[in-house]
């Protein structure tokens with residue numbers, strides 16, 4: 001790991017950040033990341049958000065692009081950094097970022113995304129870097145890498161967001177196997193929409209990781225994640 005990123009790993013065993021991945025796109029990574037930020041802020045931490053690349057951005061009247069993920073993260077982390085800093089690489093088509101970059105005639109590397117996540121001037125001991133990927137752990141995130149590769153470059157513990165739907169046990173175990181194979185620590189699983197019929201019942205027979213719950217919340221009010229340990 002390069003020297004400046006060592007700042008994201010605090011002394012002892014407590015992590016200085018998390019990489020937020022999911023069993024798929026659209027499973028609730030951004031909303032859950034907001035809930036994690038809310039939980040950490042309540043514990044007294046400052047949380048620094050990054051969504052280093054976003055596709056599916058919204059074209060504004062002035063022609064600029066808005067990443068709704070970056071905006072939600074900025075607000076839920078109570079960040080005073082600009083959206084451009086939180087999410088420097090933005091693309092309009094709602095497709096794999098690698099394809100979006102290619103269509104724009106550009107090349108963006110894993111190293112570029114790593115640099116975007118290096119919040120060096122802001123990050124102090126005790127702060128948390130919260131990095132949301134794009135898609136799932138094996139989704140391509142840039143010209144030369146998957147979410148896996150960015151997570152490895154960051155070396156942060158990984159939180160897996162799981163959408164509570166039939167089939168989610170399979171998706172969870174596949175994702176955890178991939179995280180383990182990448183040599184990364186899986187921190188926890190967060191079951192989103194947990195208050196509906198529990199399709200993850202029995203998952204605890206196959207993993208020792210903590211499984212936290214986030215409920216369906218139509219208003220997207222941020223929820224405190226109970227028993228969330230660093």
Ligand SMILES: Nc1ncnc2c1ncn2[C@@H]1O[C@H](COP(=O)(O)OP(=O)(O)OP(=O)(O)O)[C@@H](O)[C@H]1O
Pocket residue numbers: 022024025026027028029030031032069133134135192193214215216217218219220
């Ligand atoms: N617990 C929840 N209660 C109500 N709505 C939710 C909840 N979690 C997610 N949503 C909604 O579901 C949709 C997908 O959630 P979200 O954008 O967080 O997913 P994502 O995994 O970050 O997607 P992407 O892959 O695009 O980054 C959004 O419209 C979001 O507002």
Ligand SMILES: C[C@H](N)[C@@H](CCCCCC(=O)O)NC(=O)O
Pocket residue numbers: 025026053054055056093094095096097133134135136138139140
């Ligand atoms: C458009 C989506 N919302 C998302 C990209 C998902 C790519 C999934 C690619 C795949 O695994 O097939 N973009 C993003 O999170 O910025």
Ligand SMILES: [Mg+2]
Pocket residue numbers: 029030031069132
């Ligand atoms: Mg998102």
